[in-house]
Amino acid sequence: MADFVCTVPQSYSRFFKGATGRTFVSxxxxxxxxxACKQLASTTNDIIDIAYECGYGNLSNFNRRFSQIxxxxxxxxxxKHLQRRA
Known part of the structure; x- marks a missing residue:
């Protein structure tokens, strides 16, 4: 994103956090x-495939971030979602 707006990553991160109150990464x-939630609720795709499709390079990081959020x-x-559908 920093390249897209012609600035360095540190400047973009400060700008983004100042404007939104959170980091760009978050x-x-x-x-x-x-x-991932949309896919988990609407498909039977394997969780690892969903993780990769959503941009996570490994399942461990995906699980950690998912649980955190x-x-x-x-x-x-x-x-839980499938129980609600039934």
């Missing part, structure tokens, strides 16, 4: 987890 992680694991999220 914003991107929230978007990725939001997309959603307060449950991806499989718990899917199970």
């Amino acid at each position: 914003f991107v992680n929230e978007l990725r987890i939001e997309e 959603q307060k449950c694991t991806p499989s718990e999220y899917r199970k």
Whole structure:
């Protein structure tokens, strides 16, 4: 993003945090987890495939970020959502 707006990453990060109150990385992680939630609720794709599709390079990091944001694991999220559908 910094390249896109012709600035250095540190300046962009300060600007983004000043404008939104959160870091750019946390914003991107929230978007990725939001997309993962949609996929968990609407597909039967493997969790690892969803993690990769949402931009996570490994399952461990995906699970950690997912739990941090959603307060449950991806499989718990899917199970809860599927119970609501039934």
